Amino acid sequence: MNDDLHALTIAELSRRIRVRDLSPVELTQACIARVKALDGQLNSFILLLEEQALAEARKAEAEIAAGDWKGPLHGIPIGLKDIYNTAGVATTGHSGLFRDHVPAEDATTVRLLREAGAVILGKTATWEFAIGGSSFDLPWPPARNPWNTALDTSGSSSGSAAAVAAGLVPGSTGSDTGGSIRGPAAWCGIAGHKPTYGLVSRRGILPLSFSLDHGGPMCWTAEDCALMMQALAAHDPLDAASADPGPIDFAGGIGQGIAGLRIGVVRHFFETDVPCEPEVLATFEATLRALQAEGATVRDVILSPFGVYGAVGSLISRSEAFAIHEPHLRATPELYGEYGRRRLMAGAFVRAGDYVNAMRHRSRLVAEVAEAMKAVDVLVFPTSRQTAGPLGEDSMSGRLQPFFNRAFNVTGGPALSVCNGFSAAGLPIALHVGGRPFEDDLVLRVGDAVERIMGTRTRRPALAESLQAAAE
Template structure:
């Protein structure tokens, strides 16, 4: 039987398989990329009306790409482990001929003529674009109920939010609509929805993945990152889209290693600094207990885990916020002055303050950022990694009148965003209400391999990442 004609295993099983498992089945002829793609499309059609994770579904072109992938694999053309894998893109990532709205009325009819580098790389690796996912407006203004598309909901309980700003990408992977998605992360926007949706999310080192063709949030802090079920799948997706891009001024010409080969399954002897003071006081009791239990697993696996004290979360948050609102205002200033009514209320309130930031405030915040990064880097003489909570609470209710999350609690994802260091969130438990909880690893610049190795070892020893929400 040819790859194109291959019959699938039961489609309810397909959605629970990893990128690596799906790839093996396609190469053995037990699964067609066409069947896998149709399974994803059918699941989206059946359930996404309740979750709003997608803004655009590219059914026709996805099936055409799947047929091409099936033909290539049948002919022995193998583009790598991402070949034939359906994926989604956050809607602030440009796609040629496909709506790229950034979830904003400003871009309600924007169809770029050129795709972002990250989109082109994934398609060149044989990936199949299923569609574009919901986000906070321009990756900052949300969750908002006054935009052309509703905010995404949490697949574990639609009465709750999936985090943000890569909300649709997190919900789509969490709901098993796609095995992989791209998000963007400026202060935690890959890792927060990963934490809320029970999936794995990686913010690579600043400059590791090109942002050309990604609508900016904060030029000096923006990252793209993979969102998948497992650290192993993040390694595959990162390998497919990482690399230097001379058309992105923030891209860094650093060799891309074989991330998959780095996943040895062992972390024996790995030196890990436990940043407990970032979560012990501000996190919910359930988060503290889950993260402490996860740390015990790391010790059982042979890692040397010792406490470390870094700068307070508030220092990172304040420096990042000052930088971010100034750069945000510079991005949106023209439209803010000429058509402010076309933005959502939340975006207006978060961006307009940037017009009041003085140049000296911005420069001092950038100097503070360098100092905080330098002080964090100094600890890598003693440690290979840091570990802390992935988020400080379970998901928030989907309440249009709810408290702005920026005012609710400290953002434990912010330090690794400000310093540009790689960070990975993996599931580590559930709240009493059945909502996911998360663990976060942070590493040296361009050492995603060690960060992924730790997350993979933890997932081999636990099964939190295997849980699937009941969408029915």
């Protein structure tokens, strides 16, 4: 096995593939070998599409050899959260209810990835239907955190985060209704991008909450997320919320730095509304100082208390999720796991008037953030108030919700979580960057700058390396 491929980014792999210094087949074989060697400890993949992936890699290799290079994803293995429909291949939602669900066609996003030449490596673990939790009562075990397998990945895009962090696959897809890309990205130390609502088609992604669902990329770096967005973002007439903002050069700001940008800090979110752990706070402040030293200006911004964003988001998401799942919850509740069934069932108790009121408040919050962002280019806060918690605890049901990222599901603006440091115990800490609608390129630029300035991208989970050494 080519021993260093797992530590390369999509950008680095793509450059080598383009000049035929690296074969997509060799890369795909290396990913498959690494999944087989390590994933027994991580459970990040539900299904490895070995033969299909190798066939796609051979096709990519032939196309590139013939001079038909399709772009940065050509020949790059990608994992799909197992709520992305794949034609002829089971798409389970990590649920016993959909264990035999085989879609007839690909999700729009999967089709776009294939058209960009990506190699679909397999389907990754998720919290049940993107809501359930790290459950042990489902047909597949929950994904484990590569930085410490006794710890949770968070979710719901749990397998995608674990697989990318462990270097099993260079990029993956996630979905984000209340932070489900950015939360696991934060706890697993990778980059996760929730695009502006409507930029990435939801057609063929198992739905949870129609007005809050977002598809998006999960990669080792912000730059790689930008490269995946070049393929994933496209207007889709089959998604009523699909936007058509015109071309966005998602990677255009990569490497451009931070000088001259205005950064707003929503300090009350993490100092008084839901106080952060000291290590997270210290890393956040160190990041702000480093960004200022690179020429950014920083000012505090005051929004509604985080609890208002949380209230609006939870009322909307639980109501919309129950509406989707009600027939199955009534007919076959035993086919769900405990966490999923309870969380979905809770939506039955939200009054119609309270749902409508939450939607009204959402409009207020969208306007509030738009007003605040007239004076700043991005808003930042820690993604999570803490580092990864123990696997097996219901991390989303505590009184202190660990994540702040839901605010940007409510407003729909682009948001990104990037690793900005490590705790004394060696666990990743993450920064959340939010932007104005359709300024995803700027959010990715800031995330890229943070990664470079804080120097976080050279450190990989040691556990995955020790497991690999044992396997060789």
